[in-house]
Structures are given as C-alpha cells and as structure tokens.
Amino acid sequence: MQINQSNERAASCDQKQNSTQHPGQTTKINQEQADRNHEKTALRLYLLGLVLFLGAWLIKTPSPWLNDIGFVLATLTAGYHVMLEGFGETISDSRRQKRFAPNIHILMTLAAVGAILIGSFEEAALLILIFAGAHFLEEYAEGKSKREITKLLKMNPTEARLVQADGTTKIVPVAELAIGDQVQVLNGGQVPTDGRILSGTTAIDEASITGESIPKEKTVGDEVFGSTINGNGTFLMTVTKDSSETVFAKILQLVDQSQNNLTKAATKIKKIEPIYVQAVLYLFPLVILAGALLLGWSWSLSLYRGMVFLISASPCALAASAVPATLSGISNLAKKGVLFKGGAYLANLSDLQAICFDKTGTLTAGKPVVTDAEFFGLTEPEQQHLLAVVTAMEKSANHPLATAIVTKFADQVPALPISASNQVGEGLTATYQQVTYQIAKPSVFPTVSATISQRQAQLAQAGKTVVYLAQNHQVVGLLALMDVPNQNSQAAIAYFKRQHVHTTMITGDAQATGQAVAQQLQIDSVVANVLPEDKSSIIAQQKAQYGLVGMVGDGVNDAPALVKADVGIAMGDGTDVAIDVADVVLMQNDLSKLSYAHRTSKRLNRVVYQNMIFSMIVVLLLVTLNFMGQMDIALGVIAHEGSTLVVILNGLRLLIPSRIKA
Incomplete structure (x- = not known):
C-alpha cells in the first residue's frame, strides 16, 4: 500500500498534528520516542559487549589480566540495560508497593557482580550476554506483536x-x-x-x-x-x-490492550516473580552458611556454591514462559486479520464449551440469492424469454431481491428495453409486446393451481422467500430466494463440532428459516424469533448450561450479547461498534479465521505449559547437581540461561502460521 505524500511532506504534517494534540498525547509520544532511543542505545552497547567478549575469549594475551578486563568491560556494556532495569525498577516498584519488590534483573546483576568478585570473569560476562540476549528476544516478540497491528500506521493519512x-x-x-x-x-x-x-x-x-x-x-x-x-x-x-474516533483510530487502540492484557498464566507468573526472587535472595546466605557449617565445605567453596545456586535458582526461564508466546500468538493472528484485545481472550478461546452465532452476516452472506427457478406450462424458449423480461424489470428496482435476481440471470439472458412500475398491492408490473408481466409475492395471487401452491409451501417451509412470475395475471413461474450460508461457515461449524464445542444459531428470523440454515450447517441448536435485546439472556442461559461461552456477531445488534459472553467475537467488516464491544475482531467476515484462532489458542496453551514445566525441571536439576558438587558457574550459566533461550524460542514458534487442520 503506497502513500501519495512525500516523506518530507508527511513529516511536516506530522509536526503540525503534534502541535494540535492534547498535552497527554504529546507526553506519550515523547515517552515512546525516549523508550526507542533507550532501546537503540542498549542494543548498541550489547553488540559492543559481545565484541569485547569474543575478543577477550579468542585473543590470548601475554597478561591474563587484560583478558579479565575485557570480560569485565563486556559485562558492563552488554549488561548496561539489565543493571539499570534491575536497580531502577526494583527501587521504583518497592516505593510504589511500599515493600521490597526485586525483579529477575537485579538477581542476574548480583550474580554477575558476585562472579566477578570471586574471579569468574568469563562466566560473569557469559551470564550477562545470554541473559541480555534473551531479554532482547522477548522485546522482539513484543515489538513483533505491535508491528503487526501498528504497521497500519504507515497508512495513516x-x-x-x-x-x-x-x-x-x-x-x-x-x-x-x-x-x-x-x-x-x-x-x-x-x-x-x-x-x-x-x-x-x-x-x-x-x-x-x-x-x-x-x-x-x-x-x-x-x-x-x-x-x-x-x-x-x-x-x-x-x-x-x-x-480520534475513526475506525482506524480504534484499531490502533488494540495495540495497548493486546500488550497489557496478559493470559492468566502470564499474570500469575508476574505476581509470583518478586516473591520467588525474594526467596532466592533470602536463601542465598543460608546456602553459604549451610555449606560451611553443615556440609563441611570451605568458606570459599560455600561462597562459590552460593553463587552457582543464585544463578541456577533464578526464575528467568519461568518468567519468559508465557509473555513471548502470547505476544507471538497475537502477532500471528494479527497478520491473518484477527485482532485480540489481550492475551487472556486468546488463551480462553481454546477453553470454550459452547459458541453462539448470529445468523445474518455471520453464518450467511447477509443478502439473498436465487436458489430455485421453476416454471409451469412453458417451453424452454418461453422460460428464457420470461427470465429476460423479469431481469429487465428488476433492473429498475432497488430492493435486495431485485439485486439477487439480476445478479443471477443478467449474464444468461439478453437485455431488453423494459421499464417497470411498482404498484402497491400488485408488485412489479410491466407491459412488453402486448403482454402484461407481473412479479409479486404469493398473497397478490389468491387463486393458483394446487401444484404451484404446494410447491410454494414446500419452499417456504425450507426457509425460502418465494415470488410469483405472471403473464397476463396468470402465474407461470416462481423464484425462491434465501440468505444462504457463506462458504466458510460450514467448515467452521464442522471444526467446532469436532472440538466438542456446542454450537447454537441465534436469529431473529422465523423458526423455519433458521432451521433451514441450521440443517445445511449441521448446527446443534437454533433459537429463532429472537429480538436483539433478548440475545444477552440467551448467552446467560448458555453459560449456566455449558460453562465458558463465546458469541460471534456483527457487532451492532449483537453488542449486548458480545459483552455478556466470556469471549465476544465481532465480524468486524470495519464497524467501530464491533471494535468497541468485542474481545476479538475478525477484520473480514470469514469464520475460517476463527477456526484458525482457536487452533492457535490451543497451541499457545500447550507451549506455555511446556515452558513452565521445562523451566522448573531445569531449576530443580541444576540446584540438585550444585549441592552434589557436580555443577560449576560456567555450566550453570550455560544450562540455566540456555533454558531461558529455549523457552523463548519455543514461544516464538507461534509466529509461524499453523498448517495443522484439527
């Protein structure tokens, strides 16, 4: 998508816009710019630290202390942002919460400083390099999620x-x-x-x-x-x-919501992180004392084992178990046109026990099509002539049925110079070649043959709208029209049934019409003749009966039900109401996107549980080996921080589109 303004002109206009923005908006923009500058500085220093580490590791100088200085400088440069966030955020969080609230960054900073103090310079640098590298990977996942949604900003007029x-x-x-x-x-x-x-x-x-x-x-x-x-x-x-109230602006509001609304697992991890870090810090001196006083270790060995414990017991991998995976999943779905207002809704999607669908515009195309054309007593040429006349008559009308008829037959019959009039009580009428033609609903013709009457009743029972075609006031044909299921609905319903999710169609149409569509889609149940204000109570009933319930609608008359559901899914099609009230927005009216989102949700939950179990097993293994004397700082750093990288990379797999059809 190209933008027609030049870069200079756009930049000039951006300056003008900024001058008219609310002070709070300007402050936010300035803060975001400062954050970007900080990230660039941190990345440059990290790369410098990486170069210093490789130089000190590969180049063996005559004086080993020169190599040690290289490792220390690598630790300080690569770990600049780790140390800053460690001490800075710990101080600010402790002041805000009025209690000691340390984070993982300060734990890694203390471990690196401790390693330097006992002479393990190379291990200290390696620890910081791997930890900081993992931190950058997490930021990449977060930035990727933002970019997939906010790349629309490039198109912002x-x-x-x-x-x-x-x-x-x-x-x-x-x-x-x-x-x-x-x-x-x-x-x-x-x-x-x-x-x-x-x-x-x-x-x-x-x-x-x-x-x-x-x-x-x-x-x-x-x-x-x-x-x-x-x-x-x-x-x-x-x-x-x-x-600030346009559809585009509302889409951009999803960015902050998707970043701040985390999954239950991620929220719990964030809550227990400071408690876990405190426990490790409190146990650290006890491990040193226990080693020297109870296990017979020398004080130097006890201090060394304490440093290994500090590194091994750090919850780095656990802290990275959920957030990168969640943001990767959100990013993946954003590329597919599925916008989530937060990770919690994505995680909950896979747990739905029931899902309700609005009919019109959600399961169906939202406009009628001709499904049947039948004639009585006419030859094939006469049928074609009648269709040509009917099509010409309907071209002058503007109602949805006319559009459907013209769309169906315009390319099949010759164009005729006919103008029709719409008369109350008689339908659409026209005269062509001394014959009067009429298109009207069945009630306009009180007397028709039993064959025609029976056929009309059968079609009506199937949920179709029937119009009669008459020549000189004699019915000689009929057309049946229906708002048919869209091409993606059947596959989506079949998918959710395979997942043992109960499906319900909610419609304001008559029972016969609703049942006709439901039979085509094989939906479990139908609730018909429903007013918009009643949909919310239906969702409440479903929640009481099944548990976690989702609602899919067009976001306008379905708004109360979307809000009431555990996960509200709007068939957005660009409507701001959908974006306002729903938890998930399908930017196209395509239910296959919802099936894809459900599969991605299941993948997300599997990945998060894999990460949590793996991270805790690694911590227990390393701590046990440390007390058995089978672990040194270098191995502890590689194994522990390596596990963090494994967890993050496992989460980043969710950036890859799913190809598995469940």
Whole structure:
C-alpha cells in the first residue's frame, strides 16, 4: 500500500498534528520516542559487549589480566540495560508497593557482580550476554506483536483537501478536520478520515480496514473509512467523525490492550516473580552458611556454591514462559486479520464449551440469492424469454431481491428495453409486446393451481422467500430466494463440532428459516424469533448450561450479547461498534479465521505449559547437581540461561502460521 505524500511532506504534517494534540498525547509520544532511543542505545552497547567478549575469549594475551578486563568491560556494556532495569525498577516498584519488590534483573546483576568478585570473569560476562540476549528476544516478540497491528500506521493519512466556503480547496492536517467539514478526495488518494460521500462514484480499496483485497464500489450516501485508498474516481465527502474516533483510530487502540492484557498464566507468573526472587535472595546466605557449617565445605567453596545456586535458582526461564508466546500468538493472528484485545481472550478461546452465532452476516452472506427457478406450462424458449423480461424489470428496482435476481440471470439472458412500475398491492408490473408481466409475492395471487401452491409451501417451509412470475395475471413461474450460508461457515461449524464445542444459531428470523440454515450447517441448536435485546439472556442461559461461552456477531445488534459472553467475537467488516464491544475482531467476515484462532489458542496453551514445566525441571536439576558438587558457574550459566533461550524460542514458534487442520 503506497502513500501519495512525500516523506518530507508527511513529516511536516506530522509536526503540525503534534502541535494540535492534547498535552497527554504529546507526553506519550515523547515517552515512546525516549523508550526507542533507550532501546537503540542498549542494543548498541550489547553488540559492543559481545565484541569485547569474543575478543577477550579468542585473543590470548601475554597478561591474563587484560583478558579479565575485557570480560569485565563486556559485562558492563552488554549488561548496561539489565543493571539499570534491575536497580531502577526494583527501587521504583518497592516505593510504589511500599515493600521490597526485586525483579529477575537485579538477581542476574548480583550474580554477575558476585562472579566477578570471586574471579569468574568469563562466566560473569557469559551470564550477562545470554541473559541480555534473551531479554532482547522477548522485546522482539513484543515489538513483533505491535508491528503487526501498528504497521497500519504507515497508512495513516496526514493531510486532507478541505473544501472552503468559496469552493476552493486547502491542504490541512487531518487533526484539524471537524465533523461536518467537506473534503475532496482525488483519484489514487487516501481517504483522510471517516465520512459519507456527497457526490461522485468510485471504487475504494478497504484492505487496511477490512482486509478485503477487492475494491468496493462507493456512491452518494455510502460510508468511507479513513486510511483506505481511493480508486480512479474523484468524490466529495463530509466528515462524520473526529479523527480520534475513526475506525482506524480504534484499531490502533488494540495495540495497548493486546500488550497489557496478559493470559492468566502470564499474570500469575508476574505476581509470583518478586516473591520467588525474594526467596532466592533470602536463601542465598543460608546456602553459604549451610555449606560451611553443615556440609563441611570451605568458606570459599560455600561462597562459590552460593553463587552457582543464585544463578541456577533464578526464575528467568519461568518468567519468559508465557509473555513471548502470547505476544507471538497475537502477532500471528494479527497478520491473518484477527485482532485480540489481550492475551487472556486468546488463551480462553481454546477453553470454550459452547459458541453462539448470529445468523445474518455471520453464518450467511447477509443478502439473498436465487436458489430455485421453476416454471409451469412453458417451453424452454418461453422460460428464457420470461427470465429476460423479469431481469429487465428488476433492473429498475432497488430492493435486495431485485439485486439477487439480476445478479443471477443478467449474464444468461439478453437485455431488453423494459421499464417497470411498482404498484402497491400488485408488485412489479410491466407491459412488453402486448403482454402484461407481473412479479409479486404469493398473497397478490389468491387463486393458483394446487401444484404451484404446494410447491410454494414446500419452499417456504425450507426457509425460502418465494415470488410469483405472471403473464397476463396468470402465474407461470416462481423464484425462491434465501440468505444462504457463506462458504466458510460450514467448515467452521464442522471444526467446532469436532472440538466438542456446542454450537447454537441465534436469529431473529422465523423458526423455519433458521432451521433451514441450521440443517445445511449441521448446527446443534437454533433459537429463532429472537429480538436483539433478548440475545444477552440467551448467552446467560448458555453459560449456566455449558460453562465458558463465546458469541460471534456483527457487532451492532449483537453488542449486548458480545459483552455478556466470556469471549465476544465481532465480524468486524470495519464497524467501530464491533471494535468497541468485542474481545476479538475478525477484520473480514470469514469464520475460517476463527477456526484458525482457536487452533492457535490451543497451541499457545500447550507451549506455555511446556515452558513452565521445562523451566522448573531445569531449576530443580541444576540446584540438585550444585549441592552434589557436580555443577560449576560456567555450566550453570550455560544450562540455566540456555533454558531461558529455549523457552523463548519455543514461544516464538507461534509466529509461524499453523498448517495443522484439527
């Protein structure tokens, strides 16, 4: 997706926008810039430390103390940010919580300092290098998750062509637009903000909002979304939303939510981390004393074993068990157009016992299609002629059934010069070649043959809408239409049934219509004739009956149910209501994305449990070997910090798309 402004122009406009932002927003931007600068400095120093370590390790100088200085410098440079976060965050967290709240960073800092004090310079450097490297890997996972969602920022419009009172246009920052302003959008340009077309027609690429690759036709009265790309037409639009309330802006709010809302496992780990670190720090002097007084070790050996214990018992791998994996899963799904508002919702998705689906626009396409065309007493040429007349008549109508009929037959029959009139109580009528044609609902024709009446009843029982086709007031054919399941629904329902998740369809349609769709999809149960305000109580009933329940809807009339469900999933299609109320947003109305998310959720939970079990086994093994005298600092550093890298890399596997069909 290309942006039509030059870099210089965009930068200039960004400066203008920043000047109009709220002070709190400006402070946040400045803080984010400071954080990025700090990360760059830390990475440069880490690379310098890596070079110093390799130099000291590979180059054997005549004076060993020169190598030791190299290792110490490597420890200080590579561990700069580790030490800073260790002491800085421990002090700030302790002040905020009004109790001693150490973190893993200070534990690693103390271990490195202790190793230097007992002369293990190389091991100290190795410890910091591996720990800091693991820390950078964690930050990569977090940054990857942010980038997959916020890469949309590259498409964030910065300027708009504001139409002034005298009809001229003026280039202004998007932040200066107000609701009601009129904006001109040129061919190939970006739509600057959400609005409605006043004049002109075009096709707009809405991939940045909906993920749909095919441009959507737009004309007067249609909604347009900020950041989308205009096609060949030029149009005039009126602004309908403040720049901070656009669909695009709401998508970007998901970034902070997805980073801060962690899984239950990650939350528990974060809570126990300071307690665990405190326990290790308190046990450290006891291990030294026990070694010298109870186990008969020399004081120097006891101090050495204490240092190995400090390294071995550190919960580095445990702390990295959940967060990198969770953020990797969120990142993976963001690339697929599935946006989660937090890791907790992703983890919960695999535990659903039941899932409810709105019918229209969720399980179905949301618009009718012609499913049956039947004729009575007509030859094949007469049938084709009738279809040509009906199609020509419907071209002048604008209701959904007309669109479905024209879409079905327009390419199959010749175009005829017919104009039709819509008369109340008679349906659509037209005269062509001295014959009167009529398209109307069955109630307009009180007397028809038993064959036609029976067939109409059968189709209606199957949930279809039937219209009669008449010549000179005599019914000679019928068309049946239905909002049919979309192509991805059946596979998604079959997937959840294989996972033993109970499926329910909730619809405001009649029972017959609902049952017809449910039978095609093989859904477990149907609740029909439901008003929007009743959907929430249905979710409550399902929760009482099954346990953890999900709700999938279009995010507008399903909003109360989406909120009530344990996991609310909105078929977003660019609607801001969906993004507001749901826990998960499918940027395309594609239920196969939900199946993929469920598989990813199961993978996430497996990976987290694997990591937690593996990390604790490694700690127990290393501590045991240390007391048995079979562990030294170098081996402890490699095994312990190596396990941390293994845990993080195992979590990063979730960045790889799943190919397994469950």
